Amino acid sequence: MTLLRVENASKKFGDLVAVDGVSMTVEPGELRAVIGPNGAGKTTFFNLISGFLTPSSGRIVFDGEDVTKLLPARRVWRGMARTFQITEVFPELTARENLRIAVEVASGYRLKTWLSRDADGEVRARVVDLLDMSGLVDKADRLVGELAHGDQRATEIMMALALRPRLLLLDEPTAGMGDKETYDITQLIRKLHKNQNLTIVLIEHDMRVVFHLADRIMVLAEGAMLAEGTPQEIAANEAVQTAYLGKAA
Amino acid sequence: MTQLILFNVTNGLIIGAFYVLMAIGLSLILNLSNVINFAHGGFLVVGGYLAYTLEPYLGFWGALLASPFLTAILGLAIERVLIRPLYGRDPLYSLLLTFGLAFMFEDGTRFIWGAQGKPFTVPDFMAQSLSTEFFFLTGYRLFMVAMVAVTVTLLFLLLRFTRAGIRIRAGTLDLDTVSALGVNVRGLRSLNFGVGIFLAGLSGVLAGGQLGLEPTMGAGLLMPSFIAIIVGGVGSLIGTLVGGLLIGVASGLTAVLLPSASEAVIYVLMAVVLLIRPRGLFGEEGMLT
Amino acid sequence: MTAAVDKAAPVAANRERARSLAMLAAIWGVLALAPFWMPYLGGYTALGTRVLVLGLGAMAVNFLLGFTGVLSFGHAAWFGLGAYGCGLFLKFIAHSTPLSIVAGTLLGGVMGAILGALIVRRRGVYFAMVTIAFGQVFYYIAFQWSSLTGGDDGLRGFQRAPLDLGFTTVDILYNSTAFYYFVLICFAAAAAVMGFILRSPFGRTMLAIRENERRARFLGIPIELHIWIVFTLSCFFMAFAGSLYALVNNFADPLGLHYSQSGNFVIMAVLGGMRKFWGPLLGAAVFVVLQDYVSSLTVNWQFFIGLLFVVVVLFFPRGLLGFFQQRVQS
Numbered sequence: 001m002t003l004l005r006v007e008n009a010s011k012k013f014g015d016l017v018a019v020d021g022v023s024m025t026v027e028p029g030e031l032r033a034v035i036g037p038n039g040a041g042k043t044t045f046f047n048l049i050s051g052f053l054t055p056s057s058g059r060i061v062f063d064g065e066d067v068t069k070l071l072p073a074r075r076v077w078r079g080m081a082r083t084f085q086i087t088e089v090f091p092e093l094t095a096r097e098n099l100r101i102a103v104e105v106a107s108g109y110r111l112k113t114w115l116s117r118d119a120d121g122e123v124r125a126r127v128v129d130l131l132d133m134s135g136l137v138d139k140a141d142r143l144v145g146e147l148a149h150g151d152q153r154a155t156e157i158m159m160a161l162a163l164r165p166r167l168l169l170l171d172e173p174t175a176g177m178g179d180k181e182t183y184d185i186t187q188l189i190r191k192l193h194k195n196q197n198l199t200i201v202l203i204e205h206d207m208r209v210v211f212h213l214a215d216r217i218m219v220l221a222e223g224a225m226l227a228e229g230t231p232q233e234i235a236a237n238e239a240v241q242t243a244y245l246g247k248a249a
Numbered sequence: 250m251t252q253l254i255l256f257n258v259t260n261g262l263i264i265g266a267f268y269v270l271m272a273i274g275l276s277l278i279l280n281l282s283n284v285i286n287f288a289h290g291g292f293l294v295v296g297g298y299l300a301y302t303l304e305p306y307l308g309f310w311g312a313l314l315a316s317p318f319l320t321a322i323l324g325l326a327i328e329r330v331l332i333r334p335l336y337g338r339d340p341l342y343s344l345l346l347t348f349g350l351a352f353m354f355e356d357g358t359r360f361i362w363g364a365q366g367k368p369f370t371v372p373d374f375m376a377q378s379l380s381t382e383f384f385f386l387t388g389y390r391l392f393m394v395a396m397v398a399v400t401v402t403l404l405f406l407l408l409r410f411t412r413a414g415i416r417i418r419a420g421t422l423d424l425d426t427v428s429a430l431g432v433n434v435r436g437l438r439s440l441n442f443g444v445g446i447f448l449a450g451l452s453g454v455l456a457g458g459q460l461g462l463e464p465t466m467g468a469g470l471l472m473p474s475f476i477a478i479i480v481g482g483v484g485s486l487i488g489t490l491v492g493g494l495l496i497g498v499a500s501g502l503t504a505v506l507l508p509s510a511s512e513a514v515i516y517v518l519m520a521v522v523l524l525i526r527p528r529g530l531f532g533e534e535g536m537l538t
Numbered sequence: 539m540t541a542a543v544d545k546a547a548p549v550a551a552n553r554e555r556a557r558s559l560a561m562l563a564a565i566w567g568v569l570a571l572a573p574f575w576m577p578y579l580g581g582y583t584a585l586g587t588r589v590l591v592l593g594l595g596a597m598a599v600n601f602l603l604g605f606t607g608v609l610s611f612g613h614a615a616w617f618g619l620g621a622y623g624c625g626l627f628l629k630f631i632a633h634s635t636p637l638s639i640v641a642g643t644l645l646g647g648v649m650g651a652i653l654g655a656l657i658v659r660r661r662g663v664y665f666a667m668v669t670i671a672f673g674q675v676f677y678y679i680a681f682q683w684s685s686l687t688g689g690d691d692g693l694r695g696f697q698r699a700p701l702d703l704g705f706t707t708v709d710i711l712y713n714s715t716a717f718y719y720f721v722l723i724c725f726a727a728a729a730a731v732m733g734f735i736l737r738s739p740f741g742r743t744m745l746a747i748r749e750n751e752r753r754a755r756f757l758g759i760p761i762e763l764h765i766w767i768v769f770t771l772s773c774f775f776m777a778f779a780g781s782l783y784a785l786v787n788n789f790a791d792p793l794g795l796h797y798s799q800s801g802n803f804v805i806m807a808v809l810g811g812m813r814k815f816w817g818p819l820l821g822a823a824v825f826v827v828l829q830d831y832v833s834s835l836t837v838n839w840q841f842f843i844g845l846l847f848v849v850v851v852l853f854f855p856r857g858l859l860g861f862f863q864q865r866v867q868s
Contacts, residue, residue, distance in 0.1 A: 050756065052756075071760075072755050072756055072758075073755060073758045073759060073760050073761075076756060076757065076758030077758050081756070082756055084752070084753075084756075088750050088752050088753040088756075089749075089750065089753060090745065090746055090749035090750050090753065091749060091750070092749055093745060093749060097742070097745075100742065101739075101742045101743065101745070101746045101757070102757050104739040104742060104743075105739075105743065105757050105758055105759055106757075106758070156753075159753075159757065163757065163758065279663065283662075283663055284663075285663050285666060285667060331848065331852070334852070335851070338855075340609075340662060340663045340666070341603070341609050341666075341804075341808070342851045342855060343851075344609075344611070344663070344666060345801070345804065345805060345808060345847050345850070345851050346847065346848055346851040346852070348801045348805075348844075348847055349805075349843075349844040349845065349846065349847025349848045349851070350844060350847075350848065351844065352798075352840045352841065352843055352844025352847070353841050353844035353845060353848070354844075355840065356838045356840040356841035356844065357841060359838065360838055360841070472670075472671065472674050472797075475667050475670060475671050476671050478667070479664075479667060479668060479671060483663075483664050483667075509682055512678055512682075513675070513678050513679075513682070516671065516672070516674065516675045516678070519671055519672075520656070520672070520675075523656060523657065523668065524656065527659060527660070
């Protein structure tokens with residue numbers, strides 16, 4: 001069954017059409033990349049899926065349910081988690097506290113977690129698991145705002161993962177990173193995708209990352225869909241090449 | 250009865266004009282620099298008292314012209330030394346700083362000019378009533394409203410047609426972009442602050458001629474100015490203009506029907522506006538909310 | 539805040555825990571013994587009682603400001619409503635100290651909850667402005683409705699009632715030391731509740747909202763609901779403190795609802811250190827003592843209070859506790 005279906009979604013800001021009738025379906029376990037030149041409407045498209053913005057027209061269907069009008073928090077509860085292009089973490093808290101908050105929110109608002117020692121132990125254990133998985137163990141008790149950019153980004157991804165999402169949305173996970181950091185984050189995403197069979201949609205600029213990770217690629221240009229297919233198909237697509245080269249020239 | 254209502258509506262409009270002049274200055278500073286200038290009332294008082302001190306030497310017209318400029322210079326100095334370091338920090342800090350300045354202005358005024366009220370005399374021909382039937386229409390009241398109207402019109406023209414004005418408006422919408430275009434944001438903020446304080450000083454002189462001078466007069470006008478901004482919508486100068494006139498007339502009318510509620514009514518008006526249209530009458534969604 | 543204790547660095551964590559326990563013991567020791575050491579420093583017991591009550595108010599403001607990052611500049615309204623609620627109850631309804639506190643706390647807290655629902659979507663300076671303006675509504679009501687509230691003169695004609703404990707009664711009206719301990723117990727109870735909330739998962743969502751609202755929203759935290767809950771809790775604490783203040787003075791002052799009083803609470807929180815649980819109490823102690831001292835020296839004391847605001851903002855933006863911590867670290 002299809003996990004995410006975007007049907008003909010558009011977003012207008014006044015006269016400006018940022019996203020113009022884009023459709024997309026994502027199957028469970030798939031890793032989908034969304035690429036396109038600057039200003040192609042990729043982030044706006046993401047914001048429509050995650051509920052940061054409401055579409056001017058069209059529908060967003062998640063796991064068989066129409067979520068077009070749902071608030072972001074409600075979409076999170078249904079299993080959608082996202083990261084941002086500019087890393088969004090809790091800078092004056094430690095990495096451990098960052099993850100702890102995410103784990104606690106994900107475990108709901110039951111009084112049990114407030115009062116019982118067992119529940120508290122479970123939360124701590126889960127936080128340690130997440131730290132292990134991301135390689136942040138050594139830096140767990142430092143303030144996130146003082147960590148390197150790549151570690152902040154890893155913290156953000158693990159916070160999203162703490163929500164036990166069925167769909168993970170990553171907005172340019174390697175933006176502004178050096179080669180080493182880009183490599184580490186790519187490996188982390190790959191691990192999550194393969195080991196946990198997590199469904200991921202990501203926006204990415206770095207084509208090495210895209211072709212290394214993606215099962216399928218969608219290309220946006222000027223708010224509309226230009227092409228869609230496997231990495232091989234996209235690499236061979238003339239329209240895509242012109243769009244990129246045209247912009248580059 | 251008609252005369253009474255007319256009297257109070259006129260009164261309301263005149264008071265509203267005061268609110269507008271004060272609130273537009275506040276609004277300018279709030280919009281561009283994200284500073285709630287609690288000391289605005291303090292600057293108003295300084296403007297009024299400076300005019301009182303200058304009048305014996307320069308006469309009414311000289312004082313009216315010179316005092317707002319001197320107030321603006323004081324404002325620029327304070328902006329430069331105390332407020333500028335706080336831009337970009339949590340707005341809490343500039344709010345607390347200007348809050349403290351307001352205390353200092355009020356007590357400072359009391360110390361220099363005395364706690365007793367002072368008269369600020371206007372030229373004789375203005376103090377006369379223009380008509381025996383509408384006794385409340387003195388020349389000075391008309392003059393005040395005209396001054397406010399001219400000043401506000403001039404301000405709007407400057408904001409629309411001069412380069413600095415256009416930059417100030419653009420900065421209100423998106424300061425980052427304006428800064429990225431190479432505009433000197435510091436200078437722009439200083440200029441904008443100076444203009445705002447100039448308006449406060451002018452309000453002080455005009456208010457002094459009507460009501461006399463008191464160290465606490467600024468604090469009393471501050472809250473209605475806040476409400477004018479909230480009712481009109483944060484981020485919109487037109488909104489502040491309409492908001493100020495609206496609450497002025499509303500409290501004027503209430504003074505006829507239910508005198509004890511004439512001050513409370515502006516708060517009720519604010520609550521109603523916030524319930525029905527949380528962003529204010531002319532506010533845009535997403536601005537500073 | 540909770541020191542996250544796991545297998546990592548247990549030694550450092552234990553040391554941290556020992557240090558915070560020692561600090562807690564020191565704070566409570568100083569507070570519990572105040573009636574004995576204060577006279578030697580030229581203080582008097584009633585001054586200590588005022589510090590406790592205003593400190594609790596500043597802590598309530600900081601619950602919202604320091605831990606959730608929401609600036610309310612009209613909190614004196616809830617403080618004042620608590621005071622009037624308590625005073626009116628004692629004057630007109632029943633001569634019982636505990637019940638009057640309950641009445642005052644409910645009046646301020648419930649009004650705060652209602653108003654909070656109206657403004658919870660506003661943010662930043664806009665939120666601050668709206669809270670100032672609404673706070674003034676209650677000031678005007680207290681000022682205008684003189685038949686009930688005594689208007690400009692304030693509410694007089696009530697006194698705190700002796701405490702009836704069943705087996706004995708405690709005179710808290712004339713015995714200022716007994717009254718100090720009564721207020722200290724109330725203060726301790728409120729501080730304990732506050733601390734418990736802050737250490738709970740809910741408390742951590744408050745920090746999350748303060749640190750990064752967007753991230754918090756996309757973790758699935760219903761931001762508006764949480765801010766409303768924190769605002770309401772903060773109003774209840776504030777009204778509780780206000781009720782105690784009415785008992786301290788046997789008097790409720792309309793100026794206690796004025797926005798300048800809100801400013802005082804905020805400056806106490808900032809002066810002490812708004813990222814620290816005990817910062818506002820320290821701030822209140824410094825502020826109250828300074829105000830007491832300066833107003834005995836000059837009629838222009840307001841000028842110096844204003845100067846204090848300016849000095850704090852320019853030189854101690856992280857508060858005294860933050861300042862000393864930085865000194866120790868460097």
